[in-house]
Every structure is written in structure tokens, then in C-alpha cells.
Amino acid sequence: MNTESILHYLTELRENNNREWYHAHKAEYQKANAGFEELLFALILKIGEFDSSVLHNEPKNLTFKMMRDTRFSHDKSPYNPAFRAHISSMGKLPIPVGYYLMIKPGESFLGGGLFADMFKDATTMVRNYIAKHGKEWEDIIHNPEFAKHFTVRGTALKNVPAGYEKEHPQAEFLKYKSWFLEYPVKDSELLDVDAFLLRATELFRIMKPFNDYLNKALEGFQMPERG
Secondary structure (H helix, E strand, O other): OOOOHHHHHHHHHHHHHHOOOOHHHHHHHHHHHHHHHHHHHHHHOOOOOOOOOHOOOOHOOOEOEEOOOOOOOOOOOOOOOOOOEEEEOOOOOOOOOEEEEEEOOOOOEEEEEEOOOHHHHHHHHHHHHHHHHHHHHHHOOOOOOHHHHHEEEEEEOOOOOOOOOOOOOOOOOEEEEEEEEEOOOHHHHHHHHHHHHHHHHHHHHHHHHHHHHHHHHOOOOOOOOOO
């Protein structure tokens, strides 16, 4: 697989972010997209060595469209010059949480956890779980191997929300509306595909207990129906 062609295409799209260029270079897109799906397939097999729940996935079902919704944005560029995918037991749905990959020149990263803070029920479920299972949470995020690579991130309230103790040992995390991890990846690291796959697999293995914890908290969550 040629990750250089993926980065080259995305760089060109970033510099020519318009529909005319995009449609005139459909062949380059198809080549880059095929390369990304090939990378995903290899990654699924690697992740499957420690998390067999992802092995049934097909790469084409895990990716996100490049087209942006510009209705409420000052930035009217029609495309997000990035290849993105979420690998979980239920595919690319945000819940259950899984393993996230974004390739975007200068901004690529590996991710995990819950990014979707628009789901209020999910936020409440995780807060309630952390409130009751604080020691397990602390054991995971302060594990030396985990802490060496990851810091829990997420949008947060200024104060502990109503219904939770202000002096709770995990008060800072009860303020959060989402709980996720991001590990930056340099463009140069993507060029050596074998080394990248090994590195990504190891990082995803380290984040698995964090994902497992959130998925236990989110057990029974129902995705809201689209209106």
C-alpha cells in the first residue's frame, strides 16, 4: 500500500478545496482511498490479535465522507482533506467506542474513547459509571504504560454537574461531556507502513482497557433515531 500517494492527494485537495478540482481528480481520489482501505484492512487484522470483536468489519464500511456540512460554518470549503475511520465491534458508529484513525497531512492521529458529546444519555451513563467505579478508572488512566502515551481529553463543564458530589475523587472527570484519547502521528511515520502498523497496533492495545471501561459504562445505550 502506498501511503505517500494518500498524503500527496490530501495535500493537493487541501490546496485546491473546490468541487471542480475534486471531480477532475477522481482517479487520484480512488487510488488514495483504495490505499487507505488497504491500510485499514491490515490494521483490522492486527487489532484482531488482541480484540477479535473487530475482525468482521470491512474497511469500506468504516470510513467517513470527505464532504463537509457548511450550512452553519464560516469555512465554506466543501471537503475535509482527511481520510478517517472508526474501527469497533459495531463498525463506525460512535458507540460502542473503538479505535480511530485520521490521516490528514500535519494533523494525523490515532484515537480512542467517546468523541460524541452530543449524546446526552451517553454522557450521563459514563458520568454515573465513573462516579461508582472511580478506582477502576484511576487504575486505567494512571497505569504507567497508558500514562506514558495518553492523556484523557474531552469537552467539559466549568463545574461538577448537579447530582454529583462536588468533592468526588473523580470530580474533574465528572465535568466532562466526552472522554477521548489522541496520539499524534507525523507524516514521516506514515511513510514506513510496516513500522506504522506495528506502532498503531501497540498503541491501540494500550488504550483497549480505556475503551472497555467506557463500553461497560455505555452498555445498553441506544443511538437516537434521526428525525
